[in-house]
Amino acid sequence: MFNSAIFKKLEKNDFRTLIGIEIGMRQHRWVPSEMLPSFSKLLAGEVRYRIDRLLGFNLVKKSVVPYDGYRIHFDGYDALAVGALTLRGLSAIGDNIGVGKESVVYEGVYDGEPVILKFHRAGYTSFKQVARQRDIGDRNHWIFIARRAAKREYEALGILAELSSDIAVSVPRGIDHNRHLIAMSLAPGSELSKTKVDDPDWFLDEIIEQIRKTYAAGFIHSDLSEYNVFVSPDGVTLIDWPGYVTTTHPQAEFLLERDVKNTLAFFNRKYGVTRDCEEVVEYVRV
Numbered sequence: 001m002f003n004s005a006i007f008k009k010l011e012k013n014d015f016r017t018l019i020g021i022e023i024g025m026r027q028h029r030w031v032p033s034e035m036l037p038s039f040s041k042l043l044a045g046e047v048r049y050r051i052d053r054l055l056g057f058n059l060v061k062k063s064v065v066p067y068d069g070y071r072i073h074f075d076g077y078d079a080l081a082v083g084a085l086t087l088r089g090l091s092a093i094g095d096n097i098g099v100g101k102e103s104v105v106y107e108g109v110y111d112g113e114p115v116i117l118k119f120h121r122a123g124y125t126s127f128k129q130v131a132r133q134r135d136i137g138d139r140n141h142w143i144f145i146a147r148r149a150a151k152r153e154y155e156a157l158g159i160l161a162e163l164s165s166d167i168a169v170s171v172p173r174g175i176d177h178n179r180h181l182i183a184m185s186l187a188p189g190s191e192l193s194k195t196k197v198d199d200p201d202w203f204l205d206e207i208i209e210q211i212r213k214t215y216a217a218g219f220i221h222s223d224l225s226e227y228n229v230f231v232s233p234d235g236v237t238l239i240d241w242p243g244y245v246t247t248t249h250p251q252a253e254f255l256l257e258r259d260v261k262n263t264l265a266f267f268n269r270k271y272g273v274t275r276d277c278e279e280v281v282e283y284v285r286v
């Protein structure tokens with residue numbers, strides 16, 4: 001979890017040391033201690049002092065086998081990302097409002113506007129499994145997996161939201177991102193899984209329409225469920241896009257059908273609404 005109290009104690013050279021470790025991790029699982037002065041552009045004595053502080057704050061980890069080396073803990077990576085966004089408009093981080101298998105979400109304020117802050121965690125607890133699933137080499141560390149996931153989601157939000165009005169997909173607006181952190185607009189309403197809607201047929205139609213618009217734009221969510229759909233009186237918003245695929249993906253049709261099946265299964269299970277999956281998929285493809 002992001003620790004704002006520790007973040008406020010960090011000084012310029014703490015950040016420089018963290019960035020030096022980050023740079024070194026591009027080639028080293030554990031960054032050799034003798035390389036840190038070069039990477040951080042600090043004197044060796046200053047680096048040693050900063051490393052002790054960062055270890056005390058639990059922002060970095062140390063290994064002594066087979067050599068003295070360091071790597072960033074996710075708390076340290078959080079600090080780097082928050083520090084970058086703070087320079088550009090992030091002024092407050094509020095309560096933690098969600099913890100998923102691959103992300104942690106907070107409330108925040110950016111340029112005076114309430115935002116959602118999503119810290120990607122892809123690869124943190126199951127690096128090898130995620131690497132296999134996403135065809136990422138073992139030489140890549142989890143911080144770079146999470147960084148790519150955030151960049152991917154941020155770019156998808158921008159593309160889908162900026163389409164012409166007739167095919168624009170209802171998604172949160174990406175406001176800023178750095179490393180594994182995205183600042184985005186709030187999705188109106190509440191999570192579908194936690195909400196009892198008055199007109200389930202209408203909301204199901206709205207979700208199917210968003211799936212159709214997404215497909216028309218050349219995208220498939222590929223992980224759609226009641227947990228990443230927000231509902232409000234005005235309609236629905238689809239969230240969580242790091243795993244999207246394009247319609248040219250080898251498994252595009254399978255993933256599209258899975259999204260539709262998940263959606264229909266939820267509405268059938270909770271509301272008794274029945275739709276034919278093949279007919280819905282065919283409608284989406286039109």
